[in-house]
Amino acid sequence: MQLLPPRLSKTDGCSFAKLLGTGSGFGFSLWPDFSTYALLMKWESPENAAHFFEHSELFEELENKSNHIETHFLESLGAHGSWYGKNPFHEKAEYSGGKIAVITRARINIHKLPRFWQFVPKASKAIENANGLVYTKGIGEWPLIEQATFSIWENEQAMKNYAYADIHKEIIGKVKKENWYKEELFSRFNYLKSIKH
Template sequence: MSNQTVSQVSTVTLLRFEGLNAFWIFAQMQKAPKILAKVPGLQFFKLMGSGGKNGFSKMLNVNIYALHCVWESESLADEFFEKSDAFSEFKNRTSELYTIYLKATRAHGLWSGTNPYETQAITPTGPIAVITRARIKLKFLPKFWSKVPSLGKKVDEVKGSIYSIGIGEYPWFMQATFSIWESYEAMHNYAYGNPLHMEVIKKTRELGWYSEELFANFVPYRTEGTWGKLDEQLQKLI
C-alpha cells in the first residue's frame, strides 16, 4: 500500500559483540524472538547474524549481528530503544551499536509469508537503503554461493556505495543484504549495470533459485549511535 500519512517506520540496528558477549548473543538468536514478540508496536522483526568479511561469505562472523524491526510509529520505536529492559541488555553488552531509522518507499515480495512494509509516497533525493532477502532452495545452494562472495566484494568497489553487509536468519539458505547508497541513481546503476549482478538476477528467474524473496527500498532519515565512519558519511547526506 502507498500512503503519504503512514506513520510506520522501520529500523536496522547493527550490533557488535566482543569476547564472552559473542557467546551471549549467539544464545539470544533462540531466546530473544520470544521477548521481541511481546514488544508493543513491533509489527515485524528479524534478529540476524552476518557472514565473514563484509558479510558475503559462507563463514560466519560471530561478532556482528543485525536487528531489523518494523514499528507502528517512531514513538513506539523510541520507547523500545530508550526504555526497554530487553534492549538495554543488548546495548550494555555491545562494543558498538548503530540504529538507522527508515521509511519504506517500495517493497515487493514476501518475508516469512508476509510483506511487512507500508510504503510511503516519497521521492528519494538523498541516500537510499535497500534490503533484499531470499530463501534459497537447497538444491541451488552450491550455485548461489559460487556467485555471492564475488558479488559482495564488488559492491564495496562501486561508486556511490556507502555500506553493505550480508546478513541472515539461518546460515547459508536464508539470506538478506542491507546496503546504503548515496542516491537512487547509484543503486540503480549497480543493480542493472553490473554484469555479475545481472547474471545472478537472470539465473534466479530462469532456474527459480528462491522459494521466497523480497526487495525493499527505504529513505534513511535519522540515526543513533556509531558504526565506524558510517554515521559521519550518512549524516552528510541525510
C-alpha cells in the same frame, strides 16, 4: 541471542521483528561474523520506536551486553516479494532525494545451493567496487539457506547503477531462469538518520 526473539514479539508497537546473524566481508558470505548481530524492527509509530530505545529494559539489556550499537532509522519506499509469505514493508513513501537503504532477502532452494554459492564471490566483488556504496553487510536467519543484505547508497541513482550493471543483471537473470530462490524480497527505504548508542 537465542532467547531474544520471543521477547521481541511482545514489544509494544512493533509489528515485525527479526534477529539476524551477519556474515564477514561484502554481501552474502559463507563465513559468519560472530561479533555482530542485526536487529530488524518495524514500528507502528515513531513514538513506539523512541520508547523502546529510551525506556525499555530489553534494549537496556542489549546495550549492557554490547560493545557498540548503531541504529539506522528507515522509511519504507515499498517492497516486492515476501518474507515467510508476507510483505512487511508494503508502505510507500516518496523518495526524499538523499541516501537510500536496501534490504534484499532470499530463501534458497536447497537443491540450488551449490549453484547459488558458486556465484557469490563474483557478486560480492561487484558490490565491493560499486560507486556510491556507503555501507553493506550480509545478514540472515539461517546460514547458507536464508540470506539477506543490508546496504546504504549515496542516492537512488547510485543504487540503480549497481542494480542494472552487467554483472548484477547476469546473476539476477540466472536466479530467475534457474529458479534459485524459494522466496525473495526486495525493499527500498529513505535513509533518515543513524544513532550510535
